[in-house]
Amino acid sequence: MRTVRARSAVVLAGATLFGPAAVPVLADTPAPSGSASAEATAGPTEAGTTFRTAAFFRQGQRATAEASTGDYLYWVFPADTGQRPTVTASVTLPESAARHGASTWRIDVYDGLRRRQPCMYGMQSRAAAQEAATVELACTLRPVRPWADTWDDDPLPGSYFVRLTVTGLPEEDLGQPFTAEIGATSVEKGGAYAGGGSLAAPLVPGATTEEAAPADTPSAVEARAPEDGWSSGWWSDRWIWTAAGGVLGALAGIGGYTLTRGAGRPSRVPPAV
Template identity: 60%
Template sequence: MRFTHVLSTALLAVGLAAAPAAADPSPSASPSGDGGAPTQAGTSFRTATGIEPGQRATANGSTGDYLYWSFAADAGVRPTVRATVKLPATHAAQTWQVDVYDGLRRRQACQYGAQTRTADAGSASVDLACTLRTVRAWSEPWADDPLPGTYYVRLTVVGLQPSDLGQPVGAEVRVDSKDVGGAAAVDGSLAEPLVPGIAVTSRQHQEGSSESAVLSAVEPDGGWSSGWWSDRWVWTALGGALAALAGVGGYALTRGSGRPSRVPPGA
């Protein structure tokens, strides 16, 4: 009975310690509303318009244009890009595609989602979606895994009739990031996230100063974690505590009463 009471108290203490971290994992950036959402898109990687997770960015363009947006994704999140193209009233069949590139401008494969769709003649709009693999804190140099940094969204038409080229269209893009947590945690991390750098051209830098390059201002709320913390640490500690308690309990149950099993002759 005494051991059961001690075990229950210890489990309760460990549960209370782990509950805040388990119930409140590092959240992705919360939607900031559409009030300050961008209303235009870039035309290249260098001019991509930055958007926050949860924002609904809009832009006007023409069929044949390349529209670019950028967003930040940290380790442990799974980004999902959704795009809607509003088509003109009269048009032939058109095929639209949304692509996502990482900070090294490597095209990332979609884990699931309709990345390419064909709109029938006269359709009012077409919806696209691309869910990436979970961003890893570290990866082998030869691998193509998503890594923390800036990601680029490119929206364009890949198949249309020449008569539809240049017609006005409207685009809506939204990026949502799901926090996967410790299930995707790996050992190791990048020295710096994969974000575009701006060379320092000051006189001090030209004279050999050690001043570092300025990184892009696009980053998650709270800065880059680079995978140093995840709820895997909580469950590892919980497992270790349970193993220790199980060892103590097993010893208490098997050691006996501490008295000899029988009285020696002549005692």
Template identity: 60%
Template sequence: MRFTGMFTGTLLAGVLLLGTAGGAAADDAPSPSATSSDTAGSAGGPTEAGTSFGTAAAFQPGRRATADGSTGDYLYWVFPVDAGQRATVTAKVTLPGSTARQGAATWQVDVYDGLRRRQPCVQGAQTRAIAPGAGTVELRCTLRTVRAWAEPWANDPLPGSYYVRLTVLNAPQSDLGLPVRAEIEAATTDMGGAHAVGGRLAAPLTPGATTSKDEAGVSVSRTSPAGAEPEDGWSSGWWTDRWIWTAAGGVICALAGIAGYSLARPSRRRAGLPPGA
């Protein structure tokens, strides 16, 4: 009876710990950032785009960036992504009426990291062809999970600035220059401790100030908007939900050891000893 009570208590403690750890893991489970119209409005989002990496317009994930441009322009934006997050970029292009356009066109959205390396899309259609009569085209690109650090030879996405470039790949010559309106949104998902690694970069990949010369040949220093960081700061650190599972596993192992000892030790009655000896 004594062993049965101890073993039952051990099992109940293990189930309780697993439930606690499971609840914590559920709290840390991947959940996309808010991207609804209530939070992704124009507040805080830029209303114009850059024309190069150096002039990219910065915005935060969960905000909507808009810009008016012309067919054939290269439009650039930039937003921050931290370690352990997976970013999804969506783009919507509104085109002029079908009477103004002469033919079909193909639009594409590309995403580059802080080293200006083009990152592949693991989900979504980043390239779409639009018929002459269509009024809008929507594009989507989901990146790989950002790692806290990587080997120098690897092309893994790293924490820092991520550039979005939107442009038309091919269009009739007569359609180039027609006005378009672009909307860009980015959502980040926390992928949890399963993607945590034992290391991190000394600093995120965010380009700093650049120096160039104006038309008069005078050196001008400009601070790139790509230096913007997440609203809650860069959170790459030592803490992940792996610590919860490690601690829970240690406690369960200790309880299992106690139960095993209670099961394996010889009974006093079996050894012929009096109960009080």
């Protein structure tokens, strides 16, 4: 998100000049591609039934699918360094008269290594009463980091898989039709979660290079990347804070030297008359 990071730099520079009151603006400003206020665009109208067949959508799009209760539905979307994704799901349930009891629905999010990522907050599992028409689910992930140690499970840039299914319902209700709608948005967290390195490549399972792809089709890497490409991983708005701190430190040193020099000068005694 190069454009977003450029704007972040301007905001942080303004924070240095006008005080800390400007900082929360950056913390709560969502990325343009994942803005909750942006008009959602149409996404895929089908879902996959495995990780390999997951339907691809971009942040800001709304993906839909029709399936039968008991099916596992899969989607995949890209998330880049510094983003904190929130996945939402809305399930339109079968007619209440045709159901025999309550049902419980759940969404799980996995990274490109198929590691299930915990939710910072959000209702990722929810029970729906027999008379309920819809059920709403949400999962906010931890901010995506540019790299992590091999033993860590921090979310990394690349593909994120969403799985939706019913985890509990009367056996008589298996196979009844339902409709699902999935979406994802992100808030830019910036340098607060930056690291000292970056991955050699984003975690995009099954990705191929452009040389291996046919000349008239985009590579799998490009097809699974954000619209403006993956970030390089070296840039962080932490550089702005570092530069601003250096400038303020230099100004403070100059000011202190000036005051000290002025205090050490002998006072001038007027000449005798």
